[in-house]
Amino acid sequence: MSVKVYNTLTRSKEEFAPLTPGHVRIYVCGVTVYDLSHVGHARSTMVFDVIQRYFRFKGYRVTFVRNFTDVDDRIIRRANAEGVPASELSERYIQAFREDMASIGVAPADVEPKATLHIPEMVALIERLVAKGFAYTVDGDVYFEIRRFPAYGRLSGKNLDELLAGARVEVDERKRDPRDFALWKSSKPGEPDWPSPWGPGRPGWHIECSAMATKYLGESFDIHGGGEDLIFPHHECEIAQSEADTGRTFARYWLHNGMVTFRAEKMSKSLGNVLTIRAFVKRHDADAFRLFVLGTHYRHPVDFAEERVRDSARALERLTRLVHDARALGSGTSGALPEALGGVRARFEAAMDDDFNTPQALGVLFDLARALAEDRDRGATDARARERFVAGVSELVTLGQVLGLFQRAPDPGGMPGAVLRLVEERRQARARRDWTRADQLRDEIQRLGWSVEDTPSGPRVTRKSE
Numbered sequence: 189m190s191v192k193v194y195n196t197l198t199r200s201k202e203e204f205a206p207l208t209p210g211h212v213r214i215y216v217c218g219v220t221v222y223d224l225s226h227v228g229h230a231r232s233t234m235v236f237d238v239i240q241r242y243f244r245f246k247g248y249r250v251t252f253v254r255n256f257t258d259v260d261d262r263i264i265r266r267a268n269a270e271g272v273p274a275s276e277l278s279e280r281y282i283q284a285f286r287e288d289m290a291s292i293g294v295a296p297a298d299v300e301p302k303a304t305l306h307i308p309e310m311v312a313l314i315e316r317l318v319a320k321g322f323a324y325t326v327d328g329d330v331y332f333e334i335r336r337f338p339a340y341g342r343l344s345g346k347n348l349d350e351l352l353a354g355a356r357v358e359v360d361e362r363k364r365d366p367r368d369f370a371l372w373k374s375s376k377p378g379e380p381d382w383p384s385p386w387g388p389g390r391p392g393w394h395i396e397c398s399a400m401a402t403k404y405l406g407e408s409f410d411i412h413g414g415g416e417d418l419i420f421p422h423h424e425c426e427i428a429q430s431e432a433d434t435g436r437t438f439a440r441y442w443l444h445n446g447m448v449t450f451r452a453e454k455m456s457k458s459l460g461n462v463l464t465i466r467a468f469v470k471r472h473d474a475d476a477f478r479l480f481v482l483g484t485h486y487r488h489p490v491d492f493a494e495e496r497v498r499d500s501a502r503a504l505e506r507l508t509r510l511v512h513d514a515r516a517l518g519s520g521t522s523g524a525l526p527e528a529l530g531g532v533r534a535r536f537e538a539a540m541d542d543d544f545n546t547p548q549a550l551g552v553l554f555d556l557a558r559a560l561a562e563d564r565d566r567g568a569t570d571a572r573a574r575e576r577f578v579a580g581v582s583e584l585v586t587l588g589q590v591l592g593l594f595q596r597a598p599d600p601g602g603m604p605g606a607v608l609r610l611v612e613e614r615r616q617a618r619a620r621r622d623w624t625r626a627d628q629l630r631d632e633i634q635r636l637g638w639s640v641e642d643t644p645s646g647p648r649v650t651r652k653s654e
Contacts (some may be wrong), residue, residue, distance in 0.1 A: 189541045191246070193411075194487060196419060196442040197343055201543055204441065206410045211249045214240060215401040215439070217414035217422065218300070220257040221281035222266050225288050226462035227477070227492060228448040232415050234478055235445040235486040235544075237294045238591055239413070242540050245590045253404045254297035255397060256282055258304050259390055264379055274380050275304070288465040292474040293595045301400045303391065307382045309399040310391045313433060314371045314384075322432040326362040328374030328387040334367055337428045343442060344420035369425050371395050394425035398438075402430065412439035416446055416487075446489040463492070473606040476501035478592055482546035498632075501606045504593075505636050507553065507584065510560055511594065514581035517567070517574060529580055532556050536587050546591060556584055607638050611649055614640065 191204040206212050216236045219229055233254075240252045258278035267274040286296070303310075314330055317323040322336045334340045334348065341348055348367075360366075370392035375381035381388040401409065407430075414423065423442065430438040450461045468477065471494075480500040484490040532552060539548035560580045567574035588594045614629035633640050633649070641648045 189538060191243075191541050192543055193441050193443060194543050196444050199345075202441070204410075206248070207408065207440065210247075211251070212240075212243045212411065213251045213253075213405040213409040214243075214411040214413065215253045215255075215397070215405055215409065216297075216412075217397060217418055218255045218257065219285055220260050220262065221278045221285060222260065222262040223281060224464045224466060225285050226464050227468055228415075228462070230288075230292055230294075230465050230468075230477065231448045231481050231490065232445050233289060233294045234292070234481050234592065236413050236443075238482065238486075238546065239411075239443070239544055241295070241590050241592060242544060246537075251299070251405065252297045253299045253301065253401065255400050256285075256300060256302045257393070257396065258282065258302045259380060260393065268378055278302075278304075291469050292465060293478065293592050295592075299404050301404065303396040303400070304380075306396065306400050306403065307391065309403055310395050311372075311382075311384050313395060313399050313402075313429070314391075316433050317371065317429060320432065322429070323371055324364065325386050326360075328372075328389060329360075329362075329370060330372035330386055331363055331368040332371055332425070332429055332432075333364055334369070334428065335365060337432050339431070340424065340428050343424050343427055346420060346424075369394060369421065371429065394422055395429060397422070398426050398430040398433075401426075401439075402434075407434045407438075408436045409439055411441045411443055413443040413445075416444040419444055443486075445486045446484075449489050449491045451491070471609070472497050473501055473504065475593055475595075476504050476606060479504050479550070482550060482591055485547055486544060502636055503554070505606075507557055507588065507593070509637060510557055510564065510581050511585060513564055514578045517578055529556060529559055529583075532583060533587065536590075540590070549587075549591065553584060553588060556580065556587075560584065607633060607636055607649065610636070611640060611647055615647060618642075 192201050193204050194201050214236070216232075219225055236252075236254070240250050243250050256278070259274065263274050263278050267277040270277065282302070289296070314323060317332065318325065318330065323330055323332050325331075338348075372384060372386055372391060372395075373389050374386070375388040375390065379390065381390055401412070412423065412426075419442075427438050450463075476497055477500070480497050481490060483500065532555075536549050536552045539545045539552060542548070560577055563573045563577035563580065567577050585594045610629050610633050614626050614633070617623075617625040617629060630640055639650050641650070
């Protein structure tokens with residue numbers, strides 16, 4: 189069965205067919221590096237991490253590009269406030285992003301270009317747009333004239349006559365139309381700048397992705413992705429400037445993930461309701477967040493709640509417990525999947541082939557887990573059941589890794605990180621004689637399938653018997 193994807197451009201689910209058979213080329217808009225990344229960023233990176241993993245699982249060669257926006261008004265303002273060069277500030281948060289992605293099991297992209305290293309490509313693209321009459325210059329600035337591109341608005345479904353100056357589109361009386369967007373901005377005091385035919389300045393936001401995507405993936409490629417908040421104006425502008433230049437379809441399929449909300453409000457730094465990835469992983473198992481994220485279809489919003497993440501941690505423990513138990517039986521034990529489970533992979537692929545339906549794919553894994561638990565319980569007296577159990581867990585891990593699960597080695601003693609954190613929090617509660625909180629934490633540990641016993645040498649934690 190072929191993969192079907194929901195294409196924002198056509199507002200329909202389409203059969204995916206790459207331009208080059210067997211090779212999928214994907215570009216996803218990355219972060220603007222002026223601060224630490226939050227769980228909203230984590231959701232988007234996890235979504236496309238799973239998508240590229242699944243294509244590889246299906247046997248495709250994948251070229252996955254995710255950029256860094258390392259020149260931006262917010263970067264400049266923060267760098268000036270701290271008294272450091274903008275390049276130093278952006279590099280700091282690029283490294284922080286990479287550390288955060290590693291902590292939540294998101295694989296690096298094949299190519300991770302920085303905007304500031306591609307200024308020549310952007311200048312050349314802008315020059316071509318000016319020469320073709322799609323852009324015009326005003327006192328060292330360059331603007332794209334949207335009325336010269338009649339298809340502008342087709343991605344977002346917006347009508348040109350109804351559009352107002354959108355996000356990041358600066359109102360400027362020098363423009364021919366207030367909706368025209370900046371391709372190049374002349375330099376101002378205190379800002380980094382680069383040489384150009386129009387004088388020193390820096391690129392506009394939208395032009396960078398067109399230049400980097402075409403450099404690494406070609407004038408036309410397969411998938412362009414990002415959060416749904418980028419549909420307008422960013423992705424709309426990318427299409428206009430890219431297709432005005434080449435006359436070719438820029439990206440053939442546009443995939444957009446829904447936002448992470450907090451009490452039904454979009455999580456964003458500007459609203460001050462963010463939870464950084466670093467703060468999150470101090471409180472929760474990273475795989476529990478992945479399970480929480482993948483439990484909702486990628487196109488839908490997901491409302492963040494601590495209790496829902498804890499529920500995901502308990503569900504995750506049902507899977508990891510099987511993996512730990514299979515390892516305990518020894519690597520020499522093996523066998524074929526039970527006949528009743530022979531269709532598991534087909535069901536998993538059917539779910540993922542349908543626009544990467546991770547909730548259904550997870551349902552397949554948990555169905556498999558329930559069947560394996562029965563074989564595990566019979567395995568003490570039935571050697572064949574034991575062999576089927578180990579083989580079934582191997583399949584569980586293989587399919588789970590497509591979703592980014594089971595990537596990290598287990599904690600010492602097979603104890604999940606979530607349990608370790610609860611045990612330490614309980615120890616601290618007992619030290620301050622907060623017996624009520626200590627009892628609550630003991631109950632939480634037990635719900636995760638572990639028992640804790642207080643001894644003179646400290647807490648002893650063991651897996652509960654079934």
